[in-house]
Amino acid sequence: MSEQCIFCKISAGTIPAKRIYEDDDVLAFADIAPQAPVHVLVIPRRHIPSLDGLTEADRGLAGHLLERVAHIARLLGVAEAGYRTIINTHDDGGQEVYHIHVHLLAGKRIGPMVARA
Numbered sequence: 001m002s003e004q005c006i007f008c009k010i011s012a013g014t015i016p017a018k019r020i021y022e023d024d025d026v027l028a029f030a031d032i033a034p035q036a037p038v039h040v041l042v043i044p045r046r047h048i049p050s051l052d053g054l055t056e057a058d059r060g061l062a063g064h065l066l067e068r069v070a071h072i073a074r075l076l077g078v079a080e081a082g083y084r085t086i087i088n089t090h091d092d093g094g095q096e097v098y099h100i101h102v103h104l105l106a107g108k109r110i111g112p113m114v115a116r117a
């Protein structure tokens with residue numbers, strides 16, 4: 001846990017969020033500024049600042065995170081229609097919160113490229 005990290009605080013329950021799914025290692029919650037009818041953020045509970053911070057030791061967690069994203073899409077009933085997943089990394093990738101997270105966007109036809117400017 002990083003003391004300053006907003007997503008660590010959401011994971012710990014000290015900042016509120018609309019929680020969609022959780023287990024010991026992963027949490028999913030609604031994005032506060034949704035860019036689509038369904039916009040969920042899926043995070044590992046452990047503080048990893050970005051995709052660039054992943055190491056070989058994180059392979060299990062990274063696999064679990066991605067598998068849970070697919071599970072959550074099915075849970076939300078959007079898997080068949082389809083969805084967009086995005087991981088923004090560092091400044092040029094548009095990353096604002098430095099706790100690795102997967103955006104899960106669905107509920108409308110999302111254009112051919114990245115959904116957010």
Ligand code: AMP
Nearest residue numbers: 006017030031032033088094095096097
């Ligand atoms: P990124 O630009 O990939 O770092 O995305 C960060 C996302 O976190 C943005 O889509 C924000 O709307 C979202 N966000 C920031 N603070 C909160 C919060 N307290 N609860 C839910 N989502 C948040």
